[in-house]
Structures are given as structure tokens and as C-alpha cells.
Amino acid sequence: MEHISIGIYALIIATAVGVSILAKFRPQTIAPFSNVMNHVLSNKTNRFALTFFWWWIGWHFVGSPWPVA
Amino acid sequence: MSYDTAMLKIKGLTLWPVLLIFSAFMQLLRDAYVDGLIYLIAAIVCVLLENKAIESLFVRLRIILAKPFHLVYICAFSSLLFIDVHTRPALFIFILLTPALILVGPQKYIETQNQKAFTRSKYILLGLAIALGLTETGSFLISVTGINDRDFPTISLILDPTLHHDVGRALLLIPFIYVGYFLLFSKEKN
Numbered sequence: 001m002e003h004i005s006i007g008i009y010a011l012i013i014a015t016a017v018g019v020s021i022l023a024k025f026r027p028q029t030i031a032p033f034s035n036v037m038n039h040v041l042s043n044k045t046n047r048f049a050l051t052f053f054w055w056w057i058g059w060h061f062v063g064s065p066w067p068v069a
Numbered sequence: 070m071s072y073d074t075a076m077l078k079i080k081g082l083t084l085w086p087v088l089l090i091f092s093a094f095m096q097l098l099r100d101a102y103v104d105g106l107i108y109l110i111a112a113i114v115c116v117l118l119e120n121k122a123i124e125s126l127f128v129r130l131r132i133i134l135a136k137p138f139h140l141v142y143i144c145a146f147s148s149l150l151f152i153d154v155h156t157r158p159a160l161f162i163f164i165l166l167t168p169a170l171i172l173v174g175p176q177k178y179i180e181t182q183n184q185k186a187f188t189r190s191k192y193i194l195l196g197l198a199i200a201l202g203l204t205e206t207g208s209f210l211i212s213v214t215g216i217n218d219r220d221f222p223t224i225s226l227i228l229d230p231t232l233h234h235d236v237g238r239a240l241l242l243i244p245f246i247y248v249g250y251f252l253l254f255s256k257e258k259n
Contacts, residue, residue, distance in 0.1 A: 001220035006227065008204050016197055023190060028183060031190040034251075039187070041252065045118045049085040051252050052111045056104070058245055060225070061232060 086112040095206065098213055 023030040041047045093108035208221040219226070231237035 002222060005204070005208060005221050009201075009224070009227070012197055012201050012204070016194075019190075019193055019197075028186055029189070030193065031183060031186040033190070033194070036187060036190050036194060037251070045085060045115055047252070048118055049089070049111070049115055051249075052089075052114075054245075054249055054252055056107070058249075060104070061228060062238070062242055062245065 085115040089115060095209060099209070 019030060020033055023032040027035075041050065089108050089112035093105045093112065096102075096105035096108055205223055208223045211221040212223065212226075228241070231241060
């Protein structure tokens with residue numbers, strides 16, 4: 001069962017990478033990730049919420065005692 | 070109502086507080102009360118940010134503080150690699166820094182060049198984010214019901230071995246800081 005779960009995560013990441021590559025070569029079909037994010041981040045609530053999630057990920061994953069025992 | 074605001078709203082209700090309150094509930098389920106509280110505070114800040122009355126209070130602060138504030142924030146986060154922060158108390162400062170940063174940060178509405186491509190890209194990214202969120206939430210809910218959590222690992226569980234090695238930790242910190250740099254220093258903003 002573990003492999004199925006990890007496989008789903010891998011599929012999501014692979015799709016994201018594939019879409020990014022496609023957007024790089026065909027920007028008229030799919031807008032590049034940075035364009036979408038720049039547009040979304042121009043609204044302050046979006047910017048706060050996304051920065052908050054980024055902050056929390058750092059706090060959750062990296063904010064453990066250093067060096068790790 | 071601008072297009073970018075409209076796409077995250079349903080009948081005037083922004084979706085961020087709903088998502089943040091749901092996340093707070095998830096944190097409480099795993100007995101992470103501090104995390105839950107932080108999520109609730111973030112939800113309240115999102116509601117306040119939609120209130121136009123407080124907007125004018127921060128206009129002057131933005132001009133004066135935006136750039137120095139960004140630099141302080143990036144330096145503070147980078148220090149996580151080198152110092153033993155003994156975590157929670159020291160990192161609480163970021164709870165104050167993050168909303169303040171957003172409030173003083175410059176704002177600029179960005180026009181979309183190709184509306185069709187933009188919409189297509191937006192829905193693909195949104196779909197991926199929802200798929201990731203559902204997988205993570207499903208794995209988490211299964212793990213708290215007492216079933217072997219190794220069968221349905223959350224992202225935390227998968228990344229744990231990497232985070233327990235110095236090199237792995239440093240490698241994960243690099244993309245993290247890069248994403249933060251993009252969020253805070255995005256070129257398209259003034």
C-alpha cells in the first residue's frame with residue numbers, strides 16, 4: 001500500500017514538472033507557472049495565504065532542533 | 070472586483086479563511102495545538118486583509134519598510150541552517166514577521182497577456198494542488214484512525230529520513246528559500 005501512496009505523490013510531481021516543461025516551450029497553450037503566480041500574488045490576501053503556507057512548511061520541516069540528534 | 074480576486078471568491082466570501090480553518094482543525098486532530106492556533110490567526114488575518122478600511126493604514130509603511138523588511142526576513146530564515154533555534158519560542162517571531170511583511174509589501178495588479186493559456190494553466194495547477202491536498206488529508210486521516218501509518222504515508226513521514234541527515238536537510242532548505250525568494254521578490258511586483 002505504501003507504494004501506491006508514494007506513487008500518487010510522484011505522479012502529481014511528475015505532472016507538475018511536465019506542465020512546466022510544456023509551458024516553457026508552448027507559452028501560448030499553457031501560461032508559465034511564474035506568470036500565473038505573479039498574477040495571483042498581486043492580490044495581497046493571496047500573497048499572505050501562500051506566504052503563510054510557505055512559512056508553515058519551513059517551521060514544520062526545518063524548525064526542529066539543529067543539529068538533529 | 071478584479072479578476073484575480075474573483076477567482077478565489079464565491080459570492081464575496083474568500084476561500085482562504087475556510088481552507089485555513091480546515092487546516093487548523095486538521096492540526097488539532099494530531100494534537101498540534103500551537104499549529105492550530107497559528108492557522109486560526111492566519112484565517113483572521115485573511116479576513117482583515119479583505120477589509121478595505123485598514124488598507125490606507127499601511128500605504129505609507131509599505132513605501133518605507135518593504136525592502137529592508139524583505140532582507141531581514143530572508144536572513145532570519147537562512148539562519149535556520151546554522152543555529153540551534155530550539156524551535157518553537159525562537160520561531161514565534163516569524164508569526165509576527167509574516168503578516169507584517171505582507172502588509173508592508175508593495176502591491177501591483179498584473180494584467181494577463183493570454184487569457185486562455187492563463188486560465189488553462191490556472192486550472193491545471195489548481196487541480197494538482199487539490200489532488201495533493203486530498204492525498205495528504207486522506208493519508209493523515211487514515212494515520213490518525215490507528216491503521217499502520219506506513220501504509221499511507223503523509224509527506225512529513227516520507228521526508229523524515231531526509232530531514233534527519235545534515236545534507237538532506239540542507240538540500241531541502243535550498244528550494245524552500247528559493248520559493249520564499251520568489252514569493253517575496255517576484256520581479257513583476259513594483
